[in-house]
Amino acid sequence: MTRRIGFACKYMLNADVKKSKTILESERALNTGTTTVAWLNRQSRTVAEDKLWHVMQHNLNSVYNVLSIVAKMDLRMRMMRLSSDLLPMYTEPSWRYFWQQTDVKMYCEHMFAKIGDFARENDIRLSFHPGQFCVLASSDPDIVLRSVDEFEYHVDMARMMGYGTSWHDQGFKINVHISGREGPYGIRGALHIMTPEARNLITIENDENSWGIDASLELADDVALVLDIHHHLLHSGGEYIQLNDPRWQKVVDSWRGVRPTIHYSISREDVLVDHPKDVLPDVAFMLNTKTCSKTKLRAHSEDVWNTASNDWALSFWDDTDIMVECKLKNIACNTLFIQSQY
């Protein structure tokens, strides 16, 4: 099975802090744009709807453009998380009518079908990751309903791409954290009111603060699980989980034959100043001695700068794909890929 390294949401042409106008414009064509509710509400209806049309067209074309680049990359690099911003205001009460209009729906269906077909033809693994406001396990029933609504927005897009009729087809996933005070129990409750496609595509990821791997493993019979190895490092107070850990085998089994994905990140370079690049950061020591706060260690680095940490992540690569969460996106993936070749 193909082993992959993937990037999240944004494709960068170079790592320059200050980019030339040409590069910025080229990157713009490869990435999504958005607008704000406040701005839309300040406009006339015509201007606002025009803006949404424009953003929609730009975004769906940008996905096709970026996938055209990904399709030419090494097979082992063909994995990407799609932005949640593709159809802005899809679940916002005052603007959701826009997305239910026939002409808008037809355009979306056409473009998403084209995108899904292209991804399948070129063996690109895709995913979504709804943001922090999607709290399926909230203790507030109203928030649960709105979160399911937000989740189903992602399902709608997946469905239009042709995913969701079977269990994680092409490895597709829509990944969320447990969040919410109701924990695994709350997630089960939400699953009951979700569509079959949603239940085929949802994955649950362990987080750094409240719900760690022990909590997500309670859901191993309900959903496929994403292990974020850096979240676990912080949640556990410094444990570098290993391939032979029985919990890892349970995560693999939760995918029921589909190749899993793990998330990989490292603490920021400027938080661990002068740390040797070939030594694993002693997170347990830093937390115990309060040399560094958990909040600071959480922040994602620019690049995969620590080769020891990279080797740790790559040790899982036989079993699973690796989604890299770094500010430098696809460029950080290249760094990791190059290291994997030695």
Next chain:
DNA sequence: GAGGGTCAAGTCCGT
């Protein structure tokens, strides 16, 4: 064009 305030939504950390 640069810089700063604003942005639909939830939750937890640190003070």
Next chain:
DNA sequence: ACGGACTTGACCCTC
């Protein structure tokens, strides 16, 4: 109690 961070920081407005 409350600001800030998280997050894919981007967009919009003012100067």
